[in-house]
Amino acid sequence: MSAYFACNSDEVKEGRGKKAVVDGEEIVIFKVEGQVCAVLNVCPHQKFQKLHEGMFENGIVTCPMHGWAYDVRTGISTNADGRLKTFPVEIKNGKVFVEI
Numbered sequence: 368m369s370a371y372f373a374c375n376s377d378e379v380k381e382g383r384g385k386k387a388v389v390d391g392e393e394i395v396i397f398k399v400e401g402q403v404c405a406v407l408n409v410c411p412h413q414k415f416q417k418l419h420e421g422m423f424e425n426g427i428v429t430c431p432m433h434g435w436a437y438d439v440r441t442g443i444s445t446n447a448d449g450r451l452k453t454f455p456v457e458i459k460n461g462k463v464f465v466e467i
């Protein structure tokens with residue numbers, strides 16, 4: 368695995384996801400109570416890449432297509448049988464790096 372620059376950390380706001388392309392993968396970066404998390408922007412339900420547009424509250428993102436919801440810290444769905452792919456994140460000098 369290698370760490371790739373994704374975005375500046377001040378671009379990641381509480382309450383909404385930040386889309387980025389890292390090593391050819393579309394990911395979404397979230398901030399939950401100060402913790403930064405990264406997930407693959409592919410919903411396990413029907414593979415739509417819309418999680419960056421989903422409602423995001425208390426660490427849970429809801430896919431806007433059919434409502435499957437996921438805890439972005441673990442990737443585990445809170446209302447369905449699915450799991451988002453998650454990536455380790457490191458913050459260095461105000462920049463977000465994602466290990467892929």
Ligand code: FES
Pocket residue numbers: 410411412413414415430431432433434435
């Ligand atoms: S594609 Fe996300 S809930 Fe259906």
